[in-house]
Amino acid sequence: MQTTEMAHRHMLERRRDTLERLVTERDIWVSTAHPDHGPHLVPLWFLWDGRAVWMCTSATSVTARNVRTEPRVRLALPDTLDVVLLQGEAECFPSQEVPGGAAEAFADKFGWDPRTEESPFLYVRVVPKTVRAWRGERELRGRVIMRDGTWLGQQPSNSLPRSPER
Template sequence: MDITETTAGRPAEERTRDTLGRLAAERDIWVATAHPEHGPHQVPLWFLWDGRAVWMCTGATSATARNVRAEPRVRLSLPDTFDVVLLQGQAECFPDQEVPEAAARAFAHKFGWDPRGEEAPFVYIRVVPRTVRAWRGEPELRGRVILREGMWVAQAL
């Protein structure tokens, strides 16, 4: 989208529709975690949106996995600084051999890679968003919360 196209904010329904479309289509998401002793950590990961939750996968001994185990509150963001989408929620880890089959199959289908077949152990991280904020530039700062306490503020068009 051209930055000059937006001079007025989108209604919540349109923001929700656009956000759900991006979650379904995009590949990468920034994951921000923190460890009580080591502080913040942020990395990009591939992700899958299943319609309710974000699924990611990382090495079982990675800083992201260690941080989530110690402090499950996370923030996620799509990598566009004009069309901002920020998600906040609690992360849950699933060892690669214990992940729900439907999530593992969908992840493998989207990326052409199944971490369960790797020699090193991986964990799948699931985040069900409690809050989602979406905005495009200053005209949309007001009303940017489109999911509050796990409930969509408006239905998508």
């Protein structure tokens, strides 16, 4: 077995890379649970609005039923060599009550507007409370880059960290 050694990134680099992936990635794994039926894991399309993850699912799906009962969720981007895990509470918006800006941005990103579907859809918004990011064993230490809803490091939460000047 051959291993690939990856360079160790500092916190601001991890944060910059994580924010970039949240903007550019299309799919996110959503983990929910129901007190009687247990865990449920499903990939969904998502939109990052700079503060929260927006997803959309059928109003009758297991995910929708679970988050209505237990709003705590975990989210994961789909790359095991560049792990990004988010944790937070889901807030649900029926398609007729979703904020217009979020619905429009979602429709623009995917070329599909769930509000126009015949069957009802539910928009799910998650503002992360904790974010972990790491690439390989060397980055396990310091993998928490957001705690209690606050990005760790020196940069303001709404801006991307700049690359160090050389």
